[in-house]
Amino acid sequence: MSIDYYMAIDPGLATGIAIGRITETEPLDVIYTAIVPNGTRGFIDWLEMTGNGKYIVDADCKFQFPDSFMELEYHLDVICETFSLRGGGNFSPNLEPMRIEGVVMDRFGSVVHWQSPSDKSMIGDPFLKRNDLWRTGKHMGHRDGRDANDALLHLFARMMRMKHLPTLDAYFSF
Numbered sequence: 001m002s003i004d005y006y007m008a009i010d011p012g013l014a015t016g017i018a019i020g021r022i023t024e025t026e027p028l029d030v031i032y033t034a035i036v037p038n039g040t041r042g043f044i045d046w047l048e049m050t051g052n053g054k055y056i057v058d059a060d061c062k063f064q065f066p067d068s069f070m071e072l073e074y075h076l077d078v079i080c081e082t083f084s085l086r087g088g089g090n091f092s093p094n095l096e097p098m099r100i101e102g103v104v105m106d107r108f109g110s111v112v113h114w115q116s117p118s119d120k121s122m123i124g125d126p127f128l129k130r131n132d133l134w135r136t137g138k139h140m141g142h143r144d145g146r147d148a149n150d151a152l153l154h155l156f157a158r159m160m161r162m163k164h165l166p167t168l169d170a171y172f173s174f
Contacts, residue, residue: 009100009104
């Protein structure tokens with residue numbers, strides 16, 4: 001059995017992370033959400049602590065597929081929002097997302113699927129709320145859940161772009 005994991009990253013001073021699992025026949029199952037504080041330094045620390053997310057994926061595989069774990073083929077692809085300078089006028093933009101993009105390129109190279117900030121609008125907050133995926137600050141131990149929600153939006157936008165039929169059927173059939 002082949003299992004595909006996707007880690008969506010919404011980079012910033014507080015970085016949103018969402019990890020989901022799909023198979024050829026099973027829809028996206030969100031297995032992890034987090035908000036990582038402290039910008040690039042915090043993100044690097046999180047990557048080190050989780051083995052670039054591998055420890056989370058390994059734990060999920062061992063828990064979900066205990067009898068076949070040793071025979072499973074699984075991998076982790078990364079989805080990351082690209083920095084987009086927004087607005088105008090005289091202001092200093094926060095460039096922390098660009099630094100995190102560099103870390104992502106260094107750590108994950110060719111398994112990164114880049115998405116623009118506007119890709120989140122393909123899904124939208126009402127979708128997360130309707131499917132009990134909406135994260136609040138209380139859930140995330142943060143002032144709000146926005147960064148985790150943005151990572152979730154990127155995760156589902158990727159599934160739409162891939163046309164992953166089990167996910168489309170489970171979440172978007174009317």
